[in-house]
Amino acid sequence: xxxxxxxxxxxxxxxxxxxxxxxxxxxxxxxxxxxxxxxxxxxxxxxxxxxxxxxxxxxxxxxxxxxxxxxxxxxxxxxxxxxxxxxxxxxxxxxxxxxxxxxxxxxxxxxxxxxxxxxxxxxxxxxxxxxxxxxxxxxxxxxxxxxxxxxxxxxxxxxxxxxxxxxxxxxxxxxxxxxxxxxxxxxxxxxxxxxxxxxxxxxxxxxxxxxxxxxxxxxxxxxxxxxxxxxxxxxxxxxxxxxxxxxxx
Amino acid sequence: xxxxxxxxxxxxxxxxxxxxxxxxxxxxxxxxxxxxxxxxxxxxxxxxxxxxxxxxxxxxxxxxxxxxxxxxxxxxxxxxxxxxxxxxxxxxxxxxxxxxxxxxxxxxxxxxxxxxxxxxxxxxxxxxxxxxxxxxxxxxxxxxxxxxxxxxxxxxxxxxxxxxxxxxxxxxxxxxxxxxxxxxxxxxxxxxxxxxxxxxxxxxxxxxxxxxxxxxxxxxxxxxxxxxxxxxxxxxxxxxxxxxxxxxxxxxxxxxxxxxxxxxxxxxxxxxxxxxxxxxxxxxxxxxxxxxxxxxxxxxxxxxxxxx
Ligand SMILES: Cc1cc2nc3c(=O)[nH]c(=O)nc-3n(C[C@H](O)[C@H](O)[C@H](O)COP(=O)(O)OP(=O)(O)OC[C@H]3O[C@@H](n4cnc5c(N)ncnc54)[C@H](O)[C@@H]3O)c2cc1C
Ligand SMILES: Nc1ncnc2c1ncn2[C@@H]1O[C@H](COP(=O)(O)O)[C@@H](O)[C@H]1O
Numbered sequence: 001x002x003x004x005x006x007x008x009x010x011x012x013x014x015x016x017x018x019x020x021x022x023x024x025x026x027x028x029x030x031x032x033x034x035x036x037x038x039x040x041x042x043x044x045x046x047x048x049x050x051x052x053x054x055x056x057x058x059x060x061x062x063x064x065x066x067x068x069x070x071x072x073x074x075x076x077x078x079x080x081x082x083x084x085x086x087x088x089x090x091x092x093x094x095x096x097x098x099x100x101x102x103x104x105x106x107x108x109x110x111x112x113x114x115x116x117x118x119x120x121x122x123x124x125x126x127x128x129x130x131x132x133x134x135x136x137x138x139x140x141x142x143x144x145x146x147x148x149x150x151x152x153x154x155x156x157x158x159x160x161x162x163x164x165x166x167x168x169x170x171x172x173x174x175x176x177x178x179x180x181x182x183x184x185x186x187x188x189x190x191x192x193x194x195x196x197x198x199x200x201x202x203x204x205x206x207x208x209x210x211x212x213x214x215x216x217x218x219x220x221x222x223x224x225x226x227x228x229x230x231x232x233x234x235x236x237x238x239x240x241x242x243x244x245x246x247x248x249x
Numbered sequence: 250x251x252x253x254x255x256x257x258x259x260x261x262x263x264x265x266x267x268x269x270x271x272x273x274x275x276x277x278x279x280x281x282x283x284x285x286x287x288x289x290x291x292x293x294x295x296x297x298x299x300x301x302x303x304x305x306x307x308x309x310x311x312x313x314x315x316x317x318x319x320x321x322x323x324x325x326x327x328x329x330x331x332x333x334x335x336x337x338x339x340x341x342x343x344x345x346x347x348x349x350x351x352x353x354x355x356x357x358x359x360x361x362x363x364x365x366x367x368x369x370x371x372x373x374x375x376x377x378x379x380x381x382x383x384x385x386x387x388x389x390x391x392x393x394x395x396x397x398x399x400x401x402x403x404x405x406x407x408x409x410x411x412x413x414x415x416x417x418x419x420x421x422x423x424x425x426x427x428x429x430x431x432x433x434x435x436x437x438x439x440x441x442x443x444x445x446x447x448x449x450x451x452x453x454x455x456x457x458x459x460x461x462x463x464x465x466x467x468x469x470x471x472x473x474x475x476x477x478x479x480x481x482x483x484x485x486x487x488x489x490x491x492x493x494x495x496x497x498x499x500x501x502x503x504x505x506x507x508x509x510x511x512x513x514x515x516x517x518x519x520x521x522x523x524x525x526x527x528x529x530x531x532x533x534x535x536x537x538x539x540x541x542x543x544x545x546x547x548x549x550x551x552x553x554x555x556x557x
Binding site for chain 1: 259260316318319320323341342343345346347348349350351352353354356357358359360361362371375376377378379380381382383384385386387388389422423424425426427428429430431432440444468476479480485486487492493495500501511512518521522523524530535536537538539540541542543549552553556557
């Protein structure tokens with residue numbers, strides 16, 4: 001079984017973003033970029049499936065600018081066998097990414113597609129679900145456990161009330177939650193080897209997909225800042241403030 | 250304009266989130282219908298019919314919609330969405346699971362976690378873990394939107410909408426329900442609680458979370474947690490507050506043994522009053538806390554409980 005993993009290049013999760021002075025967007029100049037944390041988990045899961053002998057090949061794919069090849073090389077260093085870069089400088093929204101991924105699914109015929117549940121820049125949480133709809137494949141989102149069992153996969157999902165397990169026919173689409181696994185770090189020899197692994201470059205036009213979306217970004221602002229509060233010296237003072245100043249008790 | 254709201258269910262009953270989504274629909278303006286889909290959902294339909302400003306409650310009561318699996322729910326929404334200008338759901342794990350499918354099948358974008366309405370086509374939504382707020386305009390024919398319930402006050406319950414059955418039965422041979430492990434608790438729902446007290450890695454272990462129980466009892470609070478506490482196995486995932494967990498905005502939020510990572514702040518910084526209890530006086534949580542108490546939580550919590 002072939003496993004396809006979608007990875008996105010995003011701002012490093014430790015970086016606190018700044019909004020541009022003209023409010024057109026957030027300022028990403030000279031900001032540290034990385035693989036979306038949920039995508040690292042997706043790659044790790046795919047590689048583990050290969051190590052267990054369930055998967056035979058792991059293919060990583062990204063949609064984004066030239067620089068996004070760094071994240072594909074990371075995926076290759078972590079154990080993916082080859083990569084596909086769909087290059088575009090346009091802001092590719094979830095729907096466009098899902099359409100492109102649907103074309104790749106059509107071409108590659110994977111048994112399982114693993115995506116992150118959410119990109120930490122747009123915080124969309126949509127692409128996997130859209131891909132499932134467009135390919136007419138079942139979806140197991142927010143996965144904390146993925147168990148392939150013959151022609152089926154059981155996915156345990158982190159839902160608002162607790163955990164839910166669903167059984168899906170294969171091929172299927174899975175999106176990862178944080179507890180699915182702990183991603184490994186790439187070792188230096190693997191990073192060197194990754195440079196020689198195959199990486200195909202395509203464009204959205206090759207797949208006949210329009211990247212432009214009907215949603216326009218009018219303005220980006222910083223949220224209302226909270227005023228720094230005070231430190232209280234004791235539990236008594238805390239209770240007093242909550243009762244008499246904040247009036248929440 | 251007409252708006253379809255997909256209702257949230259909690260163990261077959263109407264969940265509190267829906268009254269907030271109806272409020273968002275009112276801010277957009279137009280006729281508002283509610284869709285209830287599930288199995289044995291008459292009580293939920295009756296409750297939905299009482300929400301203010303609702304025109305019609307459409308009820309798809311069939312075993313195929315039990316547990317609201319994504320595939321049949323998506324098909325149902327596609328079937329029913331004709332004629333609506335907007336389809337809304339709360340940004341619950343169900344809303345997030347289902348609405349993108351409708352959007353993709355209608356070839357439109359989806360807007361996630363909308364927390365403000367400027368007009369029928371222009372909305373506010375958080376990006377980058379809430380560290381920026383984007384104003385976005387959608388020119389799609391159908392607007393498919395998940396709503397962050399903390400952005401809208403719930404509507405009242407003095408309405409009397411008509412209730413109408415939906416006959417459409419989706420087919421589903423691709424996915425099936427295996428099991429659910431739902432947290433049992435007598436406490437208020439995290440999302441709707443007026444007071445939330447959350448524990449982090451500083452709690453040390455799951456057993457120590459009991460230290461929060463007595464305080465939560467006295468305050469009628471829900472109990473939450475940081476991701477680190479969930480990852481360490483202290484508490485189940487449904488208690489996680491943050492960018493990738495639950496978003497809360499209670500009147501009072503008490504963070505205990507939580508450092509205040511941006512991903513945690515994303516889920517609670519719109520609370521009215523924030524209290525932080527932490528032994529590290531440099532912890533970033535103090536930058537957003539109205540009242541900070543520096544000290545050992547194992548001493549502070551028992552004292553707080555006894556003095557409340
Ligand atoms: C993609 C991604 C998504 C994430 N999403 C979320 C999310 O939704 N929610 C979330 O919470 N996190 C999330 N995280 C994790 C987040 O980055 C932090 O790791 C996490 O919030 C830290 O939890 P914590 O504050 O409990 O632990 P720590 O950062 O370890 O802090 C523990 C605190 O407890 C204090 N302490 C220890 N002992 C005591 C004591 N005896 N008395 C008083 N204080 C004490 C310490 O001083 C410290 O400040 C996410 C991370 C990633 C990468
Ligand atoms: N530009 C992209 N290239 C490849 N994969 C993507 C891209 N955007 C989103 N994805 C995938 O979809 C997941 C969820 O993203 P989103 O729905 O945009 O929050 C990510 O974790 C990736 O796995």
